[in-house]
Amino acid sequence: ATLDPRSKEPLLCREPREDYQSLKEKDAQQAEQEYYRTLKNHRLFLATFAAVLGNFSFGFALVYTSPVIPALEKSLVRNLRLTEATASWFGSVFTLGVAAGGLGTMYFNDYLGRKLSIMFSAVPSAIGYLFMTSAQGTWMLLVGRLLTGFAGGVTSASIPVYISEISHPGVRGALGSCPQIMAVLGALFLYALGK
Numbered sequence: 001a002t003l004d005p006r007s008k009e010p011l012l013c014r015e016p017r018e019d020y021q022s023l024k025e026k027d028a029q030q031a032e033q034e035y036y037r038t039l040k041n042h043r044l045f046l047a048t049f050a051a052v053l054g055n056f057s058f059g060f061a062l063v064y065t066s067p068v069i070p071a072l073e074k075s076l077v078r079n080l081r082l083t084e085a086t087a088s089w090f091g092s093v094f095t096l097g098v099a100a101g102g103l104g105t106m107y108f109n110d111y112l113g114r115k116l117s118i119m120f121s122a123v124p125s126a127i128g129y130l131f132m133t134s135a136q137g138t139w140m141l142l143v144g145r146l147l148t149g150f151a152g153g154v155t156s157a158s159i160p161v162y163i164s165e166i167s168h169p170g171v172r173g174a175l176g177s178c179p180q181i182m183a184v185l186g187a188l189f190l191y192a193l194g195k
Helices: 023-038 042-062 065-073 084-111 114-133 138-166 172-176 178-194
Strands: none
Touching: 042 114, 042 138, 042 172, 042 178, 065 084, 065 178, 084 114, 084 138, 114 138, 138 172, 138 178, 172 178
C-alpha cells in the first residue's frame, strides 16, 4: 500500500484495527476454553478428594495435642500421665516426623511416584493413630505422634504435586488449593471434637 503524500495523519498515531493476537490464536484459545468447559471432571474431582484426605489427616494430627495434652496431664492412668517434659516431647516429636517424611518424599516421589507415595503414607498414619489410641505408656504416644508426623510430611509434599499433574489448566488453580483447605478442615474438625 502506498502512502498518500497529501495525508496529514502520521503512521504511528493510527489505532490498530486488531489487537496483537491473530485470529488463529484467538480461535485456538477459545476452542481450548470451550474444551475445558465441556470436560466431565467427575473422576478428576474424585481423585483429588481421595488424595486430599491425607491432608485432612495431616491437619487433624497437627493440632491433636491441643485438646489431648491437658487431658493426659490429668490422666488417672499413671502410665499415660504426661509430665512437663513428656508433654513437650508429645507436642514437638510430630515435627521431627514431618521433617523426615518430607525429606523421604524426595526419594519416594521419584522411586514410587506421587500416587503410590500418597497411598504409602496411609500406612504410618494408621499405625500411628493405632499406637495413640491403644497406648499403654507414653512411649506409645510418642511413637504414634512420630509416625503420624512422618505420614503428614509425605502427604504435604506429594499431594500438591500429584494434583497439579492430574489436573488440566481449566481447574488446576481451584484444585491446587484443596490440600491446604482440607488440612485446615482437619484441624477444625479436631477442635470441634475437642470441645
